[in-house]
Amino acid sequence: MIFKHITQQQTKMAKQQTNKKSATKIAADTQKLVATENNGKWGFLDAVTGEEVVPFIYDHVHAFSVGLALVRLNGWWGYVDKTGKEVIPCIYNPAWSFTKTGLAAVCVEGKCGFIDQTGKEVIPFVYDDARYFNKDGKAKVKLNGETFFIDMNGNRVE
Numbered sequence: 001m002i003f004k005h006i007t008q009q010q011t012k013m014a015k016q017q018t019n020k021k022s023a024t025k026i027a028a029d030t031q032k033l034v035a036t037e038n039n040g041k042w043g044f045l046d047a048v049t050g051e052e053v054v055p056f057i058y059d060h061v062h063a064f065s066v067g068l069a070l071v072r073l074n075g076w077w078g079y080v081d082k083t084g085k086e087v088i089p090c091i092y093n094p095a096w097s098f099t100k101t102g103l104a105a106v107c108v109e110g111k112c113g114f115i116d117q118t119g120k121e122v123i124p125f126v127y128d129d130a131r132y133f134n135k136d137g138k139a140k141v142k143l144n145g146e147t148f149f150i151d152m153n154g155n156r157v158e
Helices: 002-030
Strands: 033-038 041-046 052-058 060-065 068-073 076-080 086-092 104-108 111-115 121-127 129-133 139-143 146-150
Touching: 033 052, 033 060, 041 060, 052 060, 052 068, 068 086, 086 104, 104 129, 111 129, 121 139
Parallel strands: none
Antiparallel strands: 033 041, 041 052, 060 068, 068 076, 076 086, 104 111, 111 121, 129 139, 139 146
C-alpha cells in the first residue's frame, strides 16, 4: 500500500508541475507586452503589471509578431521571445519581422535569405535584397538587379 501511495503522490505532483508549465506557457502566449524606451534603450513591459519582461538593452525593438520580436543590439538584428530570451542571436543586418508563414527575411554580409523561428536557414542567402512574405505566400526578392517574387520554397513565381 505504501508503494501505491507514493506512486499516486508522484503522479499528482507531476500533474501539478505540468499544469504550472502549461499555465506559464499560456500566460506568455497571451501576455500583452509593450515596447518601451528607458534612458535611450528599448525593452518590453508587461502591459498589465508594468513589470520589465524584456530588458532595456536594445537600440531598437519592433512589436511581437508570431511570438517573436525583432530587436537591434549594437547595430545587429535578432529575435527575442515573450520571456525575454534571445532565441535567435543578433547577427543579421538588416532583418524583418516574422510573418504568419513562420519565416523572416534576414541578411548576412550583403546576402539575404529566409530563416524559420528557430533561426534555421530555410531559403538560402543568395539574394541581394529580400522582404517579408505577403498574405499570398510570396516574397519580393532582388538578384543581380532583377526584382521578382518567390514562394516559401524559394521557387520563382509570378
